[in-house]
Amino acid sequence: MSLTFKSIATLSHDLKTGEVSSRQLVEQAVARIDALNPQLNAVVCLEAEQALVNADQADAKRAKGEHSPLLGIPMLHKDIFCTQGMHTTCGSKMLKDFVPPYDATVVQKLRAAGMINLGKCNMDEFAMGSSNETSVFGACKNPWDMTRVPGGSSGGSAAAVASGMVPLATGTDTGGSIRQPAALCGITGLKPTYGRVSRYGMIAFASSMDQAGPMAHSAQDCALVLNAMAGHDPLDSTCDNSPVPNYHETLDHPIAGLRVGVPKEFFSSHLNTEVATVIDTAIRELERAGATIKEVSLPSTDLAVSTYYVIAPAEASANLSRYDGVRYGYRCGTPKDLQDLYFRSRTEGFGAEVKRRILVGTFTLSAASYDQYFMKAQQVRRLITQEYDNVLDEVDVIAGPAAPNTAFALNDTSKSITDMYMEDVFTIGANLAGLPAISLPAGLVNGLPVGLQMIGRRFGEAQLLNVAHQFQNRTDWHTRRPTLEAVR
Amino acid sequence: MHWEMVMGLEVHLQLATHSKIFSSSSTQFGAEVNTHTNPLDMALPGTLPVLNHEAVTQAIVFGLGVGAEIGKISRFDRKNYFYPDLPKGYQI
Amino acid sequence: MTQASTVKDVAALARLTISEHDIENVTAEFNQTLALFDALQSVDTKGVAPMVNPCRANQPLRTDSVTTLVGREDLMKNAPSEEENYFLVPRVID
Numbered sequence: 001m002s003l004t005f006k007s008i009a010t011l012s013h014d015l016k017t018g019e020v021s022s023r024q025l026v027e028q029a030v031a032r033i034d035a036l037n038p039q040l041n042a043v044v045c046l047e048a049e050q051a052l053v054n055a056d057q058a059d060a061k062r063a064k065g066e067h068s069p070l071l072g073i074p075m076l077h078k079d080i081f082c083t084q085g086m087h088t089t090c091g092s093k094m095l096k097d098f099v100p101p102y103d104a105t106v107v108q109k110l111r112a113a114g115m116i117n118l119g120k121c122n123m124d125e126f127a128m129g130s131s132n133e134t135s136v137f138g139a140c141k142n143p144w145d146m147t148r149v150p151g152g153s154s155g156g157s158a159a160a161v162a163s164g165m166v167p168l169a170t171g172t173d174t175g176g177s178i179r180q181p182a183a184l185c186g187i188t189g190l191k192p193t194y195g196r197v198s199r200y201g202m203i204a205f206a207s208s209m210d211q212a213g214p215m216a217h218s219a220q221d222c223a224l225v226l227n228a229m230a231g232h233d234p235l236d237s238t239c240d241n242s243p244v245p246n247y248h249e250t251l252d253h254p255i256a257g258l259r260v261g262v263p264k265e266f267f268s269s270h271l272n273t274e275v276a277t278v279i280d281t282a283i284r285e286l287e288r289a290g291a292t293i294k295e296v297s298l299p300s301t302d303l304a305v306s307t308y309y310v311i312a313p314a315e316a317s318a319n320l321s322r323y324d325g326v327r328y329g330y331r332c333g334t335p336k337d338l339q340d341l342y343f344r345s346r347t348e349g350f351g352a353e354v355k356r357r358i359l360v361g362t363f364t365l366s367a368a369s370y371d372q373y374f375m376k377a378q379q380v381r382r383l384i385t386q387e388y389d390n391v392l393d394e395v396d397v398i399a400g401p402a403a404p405n406t407a408f409a410l411n412d413t414s415k416s417i418t419d420m421y422m423e424d425v426f427t428i429g430a431n432l433a434g435l436p437a438i439s440l441p442a443g444l445v446n447g448l449p450v451g452l453q454m455i456g457r458r459f460g461e462a463q464l465l466n467v468a469h470q471f472q473n474r475t476d477w478h479t480r481r482p483t484l485e486a487v488r
Numbered sequence: 489m490h491w492e493m494v495m496g497l498e499v500h501l502q503l504a505t506h507s508k509i510f511s512s513s514s515t516q517f518g519a520e521v522n523t524h525t526n527p528l529d530m531a532l533p534g535t536l537p538v539l540n541h542e543a544v545t546q547a548i549v550f551g552l553g554v555g556a557e558i559g560k561i562s563r564f565d566r567k568n569y570f571y572p573d574l575p576k577g578y579q580i
Numbered sequence: 581m582t583q584a585s586t587v588k589d590v591a592a593l594a595r596l597t598i599s600e601h602d603i604e605n606v607t608a609e610f611n612q613t614l615a616l617f618d619a620l621q622s623v624d625t626k627g628v629a630p631m632v633n634p635c636r637a638n639q640p641l642r643t644d645s646v647t648t649l650v651g652r653e654d655l656m657k658n659a660p661s662e663e664e665n666y667f668l669v670p671r672v673i674d
Contacts, residue, residue: 082534095533101654102527104534194634201534208633237538237640238633306619317594318566321577322531324595327667328658337670342570342595355596359587359606360613362594365568376620378630383623385631418612434634458634505644512647521665522656526649542644563632570595572669 004032004164005481008221011167012069015062022055022062022072026116029074033118033165036484039146042159044079044137045087045120054116061114069224069248071114075168078157079120080127081107081212082201090203091125091135091153094323094330094349104201105233106170106212113228121169122156125351126320127205129153130180130423131408134353139410142185143482144448148407151181157215158185163484168225171215174206175308176402176427178213179439183402183451186441188468188478189215190222193459194434195240197226198233204319206312207238209431218478219440219468223247226461242459250462251469256290258467261395265301270404270425278443278450279401282471286399289470296391296398300384301425307384308428309421310364310377316354317361323349356417385433388455392435397467398455401426402439406448426453436461440468441477449480503546510537510580531575581611 006014014020030048037043051074058072082088082100084107089095103111111117125134132140132155142150143163150159154171158181161169171178173191182189190213197212204210214225226247233239262283267276287293325331325345332344350358364373391398403423408415430437435455442452452471456464472478508515511528528535551558566578584607591598598606652665661668 082532088533090533098533098658100532100534101650101657102532195637199534200536203533204536234640234642235538236536238536238635240637241640303619303623306616309613309616310620318568318578321568321570321594322533322575324570324577325660326572326669327530327575327656328532328660331660335670338572338672339595341670343597346595347597350596356606356609356613358594358596359590359610362568363582363586363590363610363614364617366590366593373617373620375630376623376625377617378632379625379628380620380623382628382631383625385634416612417609418616421613421616458636507642507644507646512642512645512649514646520652522667523652525652525655526647527655530655532655538642539639540644541641544641572667572672 004028005217006167007217008070008073008167008224011073015072016067022058022116023052025072026051026055026074026118029118029166036163036165039141040143040159040163041138041140042122042156042163042165043076043119044089044122044156047086047119051116051118058114058116068114070110070228072116073114073168074116074118074166075110075170076118076121076157076160076166077107077170078123078154078172080123080172080203081170082203083107083117083120087120088203089136090127091123091137092349092351092354093136096136096330098328102201105198105235106202106229109228109231110170110225115168118166121154121160124153124155126203126316126354127153127172127174127177128316128353128357130176130420132156132181133410134351136351141410142407143484144186145407148409148448149184151184151403151407153177154181154215158182158187158189161185161187161215161217162482164481167221168214168216170212172202172210172212173431174209175312175431176424178215179402179427179437179451179453180423182215182439183453184407184449186449186477186480186482187215188218188222188438188440189213190226190438190461190465191430191436192226192230192461193436195238196436196459196461197229198236198239200233200235206315207319208315209312218472219438219465220248220251222438223251223465223469226465240459245462247462247465250466253466254290255286255467255470258291258397259395260286260291260293261296261391261398262293263296263298263301263391263398263400265298266400266426268301270422271401272405272445274445275401275405275450278445279452282442282452283399285471285474286467289474294395296395298387298391298429300387301429303380304384304429304432305421305425307377307380307432308424309360310373311381313357313361314364314374315361317358317365320354320358325349381432384429388429388433388435392457397464400453402451402453406445406450430455434458436464438464438468440471441480443477444480501550503543505540505542505546507540509540509543529575537580582607582614
């Protein structure tokens with residue numbers, strides 16, 4: 001019986017009843033990766049041997065009567081999480097040979113919960129991108145149409161889950177990098193509230209917005225994984241101390257009376273009309289489930305993109321200063337002096353998009369520009385956050401599209417840099433405000449997935465997952481699979 | 489021409505804490521090279537600073553001792569430059 | 581409009597080299613991104629405190645105790661050039 005595409009919840013049950021073993025799950029996952037990855041390029045590091053050892057240990061635990069929802073389930077980590085003893089490249093030449101001597105907290109937590117990590121997923125370099133085309137390992141392909149992008153920066157993670165390699169991959173989201181690839185690949189991806197999940201060991205891009213989250217086939221699976229990922233970490237000062245609810249427990253709460261706000265600015269000229277129709281239909285479905293739909297306004301929607309593209313590159317420029325060829329990472333050949341070491345290691349080690357953002361970021365932080373750009377953007381950030389907070393007083397969740405289009409073509413040279421930045425127009429607000437947001441499959445346009453996005457109140461993941469689960473009880477979009485004809 | 493000399497003194501005072509201000513590595517003098525280090529001191533990717541309670545306490549005690557006004561809100565900025573003894577490429 | 585010379589100066593601050601071949605393109609892209617920021621100028625932000633991050637809690641503080649999470653040998657494993665537990669770089673002081 002094919003284990004491919006089964007949810008974590010189902011696999012957990014099958015493991016408990018003894019119908020299947022962890023070893024079998026891992027073997028099947030490895031076989032599928034071996035078969036599909038040469039074409040998809042979703043996985044950049046695979047450690048099958050160790051995974052089998054861990055699987056056997058999980059099976060042994062189960063034989064002794066130990067059981068937990070994630071025990072023995074195979075998964076993959078986005079290559080942005082430091083994994084002790086396993087290459088962690090962040091999709092960059094700068095870290096191509098880097099092997100961390102420590103584990104990220106997220107890695108530790110999921111291992112402690114019993115998950116079996118098989119390796120690392122492809123991603124845009126240093127998490128900068130919306131298409132997984134800037135990776136040093138080359139582009140990742142969308143399993144629904146391999147001439148198209150899976151989205152980014154967590155493109156590899158999305159493609160790995162969407163193609164049935166593993167039921168769970170971790171992702172990170174700074175401007176939409178979980179939600180947009182989840183939407184383009186037809187899976188469910190959650191960006192938790194800023195501070196809900198520890199960032200320790202997660203390679204920093206924009207420290208005030210980065211957040212780790214689960215990418216899986218369903219809200220139920222995301223809830224099971226978030227239970228393990230979330231929680232206080234003394235190693236991360238921005239990590240919240242409040243208790244972690246059991247996200248799985250509240251999935252089945254009825255949503256009658258839920259107030260859903262639909263921002264009129266999300267249905268602007270940016271949004272593809274066919275995608276708009278799918279989103280509209282999805283929102284009607286929420287209404288049929290008992291929610292009340294209300295039009296709301298987020299006038300700063302477009303402004304959020306400008307704000308983000310001042311702040312994120314600025315923070316990144318400082319975070320990436322450590323990559324200097326001195327203590328680890330890429331060092332140029334025979335540097336003639338210290339400055340040569342710095343200039344050539346960094347110029348040769350970083351890709352074009354990373355260098356672009358470092359330039360812009362360095363500029364906006366410089367003395368002459370600081371007030372006009374960086375400080376100004378931080379002020380506008382506060383106004384945008386207030387706007388979201390005000391709307392989330394009127395309604396319980398905000399609903400709309402996750403991305404303006406379905407998956408676009410690889411190597412689309414007609415897209416300018418700023419066109420690419422506009423891919424994030426609907427997702428960016430939640431990162432600026434630090435709010436939780438989820439993307440779930442809501443339909444298909446010309447055979448390509450469309451994601452419904454919902455944004456919740458601070459630490460409102462339980463509600464978001466509940467609404468998403470209710471939607472998935474009434475629809476079957478999250479069970480649709482790519483045929484992967486081209487790969488077979 | 490009458491010239492008046494104005495001189496400023498930049499004084500660095502190390503607070504007597506057991507561990508560093510942001511890293512839990514030891515501050516003790518005289519150890520072997522690169523032993524009082526942690527991933528954070530090496531600026532390994534993904535590492536994060538956590539402020540030392542005692543450093544804050546001692547800074548306040550010192551301030552009170554010299555009759556200074558203690559700021560109710562303090563912020564950290566990053567001062568960005570490149571030097572081999574500056575692993576992160578910025579000072580906090 | 582930012583000039584190529586300014587872009588080169590900024591690049592130098594970030595220890596990045598832009599070749600003569602690329603400078604025109606890079607400057608154009610740089611200006612394209614900066615144009616995105618124009619919209620911010622017209623926003624009334626009088627009296628608005630800059631928002632640094634979404635955290636609402638106070639700064640957590642760590643107890644002053646010594647902990648070593650990873651030993652020296654493992655910390656230096658990725659060193660591009662090292663000798664007797666020192667990281668080697670080209671001479672800094674003449």
